[in-house]
Amino acid sequence: MERRAFFKLVGAGAVVAAGGGLAACSSGAVPSPLAPAAPTEEEGPRVFESPDVSFSSDVDVLVVGSGIAGLSAAMAPLEAGRSVMIAEKLELLGGESYSSTGVMHVSGSALQKQAGIETTAEQAWDTRRQEFADAGITDLDFAKRLFVTAPEWVDQLVDEYGAQFENPADHVKAGASERILLPKRGLGDMESIMTPLRDGLSSKGAAFATGLRASAFVVDASGTVCGMRLRDAKTGAATDVRARAVVMATGGFASSQPLVHANVPAQERIGCYTTASMGEGQLLCAHLGGQLDDMGKAAPLTSDLPEAAAWGLFGPVLVVDALGRRFAREDDPNAAADACVVGDRGYWWTIFGKKLSSGAQARSIAQVTTKNAKRLAGPFDDVEALAGGLGIASDALKAVFDGYGEAVDAGKDDAFGRTAFLQEIEPPYYALKQLPVRYKTRGGVRTDADGRLLNAAGSAIANVYACGSVAAGSVEGLATNGAFGLIVGRAVAKALDAGDAGK
Ligand SMILES: Cc1cc2nc3c(=O)[nH]c(=O)nc-3n(C[C@H](O)[C@H](O)[C@H](O)COP(=O)(O)OP(=O)(O)OC[C@H]3O[C@@H](n4cnc5c(N)ncnc54)[C@H](O)[C@@H]3O)c2cc1C
Structure with a gap:
């Protein structure tokens, strides 16, 4: 057990939400929290000076959030033989990604080439760039990185995980854009993508922890993040997980009325479709010193x-x-x-x-x-x-x-x-x-090109990464958030290798 005095928690207040999604795989599931029910943290961000930290799990990578970004971020570390835990606050995996419509904007995937669609991502970029610019996206270099990585992400989902997409020739023949990919059974069928992904990750050794909400970062005596406190969404019982890298993939903040009120007041009176996107990742990262960007930018x-x-x-x-x-x-x-x-x-x-x-x-x-x-x-x-x-x-x-x-x-x-x-x-x-x-938001945490969390001065906060809609650099939706996860997962795997080599 770790010595308590070495750790403190940096976190945000309790938020509980519910929603639908994928059931977790039984294999690799993390046992329910061992600690007895504890009081939940009070509302609002805070630092706990004398916490009772006791690690019950030790992993190389802790991914927080099981949407398309989080699951995609788990791929490279697992393939590199790293231990990975995916923590999800809901009982079911998948997040907003699982219940989304499933339209993916991709060019240059093998699926498209097989269907006779030859346009590469580089060739399609000019048009996509204009669409992103018209939508108010300013970091077009990073947007391009996501867009050109998206076909690799699709190829990997298909080849390594058996994700099932509709043959793009079918809708292109009928007159739809050649830049669209859909899940196998068309609109609304994210199951065909995410269920094989979940099962593939599980068979590679991923541990899924559902019903556990990340409530605070654990930092060591030098202030470096070394894990996360998760709380049972029902009882509040704490589970502390030691991790060499934490990937925040907690989605946007569209479901949080206070955050929408504070940042995008023009949309506060419009109803909300989502329930899980409470902005917890943004708050946790901000409290750790992470910079939030573009929080006031309204999403469509x-x-x-x-x-x-x-x-x-x-x-x-x-x-x-x-x-x-x-x-x-x-x-x-x-x-x-x-x-x-x-x-x-x-x-x-x-x-x-x-x-x-x-x-x-x-x-x-x-x-x-x-x-x-x-x-x-x-x-x-x-x-x-x-x-x-x-x-x-x-x-x-x-x-x-x-x-x-x-x-x-x-x-x-x-x-x-x-x-x-x-x-x-x-x-x-x-x-x-x-x-x-x-249904979605634009602003979020500032990251570098590898998804490392940055502070206001532009320096990386050690061991913390972010991908998907929790990040300000997330540009559109499923395909770019999947690509974002892939990029971050690769960066994490590389950093862990470099850390091992330096030992
Ligand atoms: C109705 C709808 C339709 C959409 N249609 C499309 C579409 O057709 N095409 C497209 O490209 N995009 C679409 N989108 C947008 C797309 O779904 C999102 O961009 C994408 O799903 C975001 O992925 P993510 O992994 O970042 O977040 P999410 O999928 O939201 O995953 C985040 C996960 O983190 C979990 N979480 C949050 N806080 C915590 C915490 N503290 N501890 C543990 N877990 C936590 C959440 O429960 C959730 O499971 C749609 C979205 C919605 C809502």
């Missing part, structure tokens, strides 16, 4: 039926507001939600027809509409009946369909700049009602 919004927001990437749809006005491009999953809030429109309808409902994403459409039958209107044989069903003046909706028809004929959407699926919407018509929600 989405639909409260998030899969439906992505339908426009895979088939012809129209979005109209309560008065029947078209108000956003339909091939951008964030555009309708963002414009709905900016224009104070309240809600919107996504109108679709036969081509979408019988196309490649039929599974998603059937699932979402069945689950939300009360929000679905249709079928309607013509625009007049559709207008009647939505309580919209038929002249207004007819004008929208006429204008859209002209754009289809011209092959050009002058009104909103939509480029994908500028095609006729064929009856029978349906419409699904949606509301805007926040």
